[in-house]
Amino acid sequence: MRTVGLIVEYNPFHNGHLYHLRRSVAVTQADAVVAVMSGNFLQRGEPALAGKRARTEMAMRGGCDLVIELPVSYATHAAEWFAYGAVSMLDATGVVDALCFGSESGEIAALRRIAAVAAHEPAVLKERLAERLRRGQSYPAAYSAALRDCFEAAGDAEAAAFPLEQPNNTLGLHYLIALERLGSPIEPFTIRREKAGYNERTVTDGAIASATALRKLLNEQRHPETIAPYVPASTLAILEREWRAGRAPLGWHAFAGKLFHMLVRADAVELASCRDVGEGLEHRIKQCLPLLPSLDFEQLVDAVKTKRYTRTRLQRAFLSILLGLRKEEALPALLEDGLRYIRVLGFNDKGQALLKRMRDCAKLPVLLGAARPPARFRQLELDAAASAVYALGYDAPAPRDIASDFYEPPVRI
Incomplete structure (x- = not known):
């Protein structure tokens, strides 16, 4: 079958x-x-x-x-x-x-070539990624741009022009990277x-x-x-x-009260122990809480959001706080195995x-x-x-x- x-x-x-x-x-x-x-x-x-x-x-x-x-x-x-x-x-x-x-x-050939390189994280990719992150780019944007730099340097115009910034293309790339890293016999389409x-x-x-x-x-x-x-x-x-x-x-409206309870109860150190909370985000959350017009989740996200802290990143951070997902349980070595x-x-x-x-x-x-x-x-x-x-x-x-x-x-x- x-x-x-x-x-x-x-x-x-x-x-x-x-x-x-x-x-x-x-x-x-x-x-x-x-x-x-x-x-x-x-x-x-x-x-x-x-x-x-x-x-x-x-x-x-x-x-x-x-x-x-x-x-x-x-x-x-x-x-x-x-x-x-x-x-x-x-x-x-x-x-x-x-x-x-x-x-x-809807095209997979160029995406597979990109995945074959990205799966092994060559030094040039890490360097370009680190450079773009230092410039203040978000991780998804920096990652896509770093891959584009690599393929431009290699002369693969099709791969360099592939629109990795589009969300389903991005997920597709990571599915292919996972297949490559696992050595899986599953055929991608x-x-x-x-x-x-x-x-x-x-x-x-x-x-x-x-x-x-x-x-x-x-x-x-x-x-x-x-x-x-x-x-x-x-x-x-x-x-x-x-x-x-x-x-x-x-939706988040159903959990806002529970989240605000945890945000006001926890200190900055406890917030920082949660997955996706870091780089000073715990302090920004604490600073923004008393300035909100009301205890509304959307207003909280709008208040905390910056170029560095995108909406999706903030939602994951707040979800980690709500569910008690800790950094030590999300280390790459643990997730890989x-x-x-x-x-x-x-x-x-x-x-x-x-x-x-x-x-x-x-x-x-x-x-x-x-x-x-x-x-x-x-x-x-x-x-x-x-x-x-x-x-x-x-x-x-x-x-x-x-x-x-x-x-x-x-x-x-």
Whole structure:
């Protein structure tokens, strides 16, 4: 059974995702789809619109056969480690033959050449990167420019001109770098992203809109029916159910009070111990707090944001504070060797057949049950704690919601 792997957030699963999933199956000639999906908190430092079980069901109704969870330490990290964790997870299943990701370019040849160089971090790349960082550029911009410098010097005009600053191209590059570093046999493919850009906040098409634009519509109109033209009927039904239950739509507004409690309680030293908090950010946060017009998350981000501290970086920093993600647990050496298990979020009959194959070929233990995590699975403890925090954002959380990772079995369709 030929299997394609997808790296997803599905926040929420929409018509553009459905197009990508179907095209991925066609392009790779796959018989089955494995998705590695972020849990309740996402790569840009945001809470998910709906919880991971609801989004797993959206994914499976849309055509995924097996959904596994990307641990929160990777799911909420910058592109390099988000990609490394996700690709490592797909590689560890032992059943994934191809990886297909969306990109603005839709071209993979130049991207693979760039990845082959970037994966080995040559001295010239490190030098150019350090130089641009000293000039005050943000890390993503400095990294893209440093790679461009390297390929211009090597005379590869196509690679030098490749638009790495576009977000899906950037993620695609890091997926390819991860494949290179892992020596994975998974074959990469890419599909051009159509009609709606990753961060596009307005709707410009009658059937396809970005997840960012859809969340904006939901926050403005406050009813799931608002996005009906842009999502499959199954997504709309699941979202309506979660909405009625008070489990959606979640965002930073649902956690602002808890975050401000932690910000005023912790001193600067404690804040600085959290992942993504550094270079004086802890002091800037403390200085800005009493100057805010109100205790509003958006006002906090606007007050703290600078050229150095971008919105995405700040959201990841605040998320690390909210979830208690510490620097010492996010060291590169630990992240490189940090995966210890494969946590299954959902499967159908075809996914069950994949799980049977994984008994013999998976590189890591496959977790289906709802038992307390073994002590050696620190990442699983962090995931369970993140799920507990997420449940506190519900309208009326129940004690069982807080311990859902220990009680709820995988979604079965």
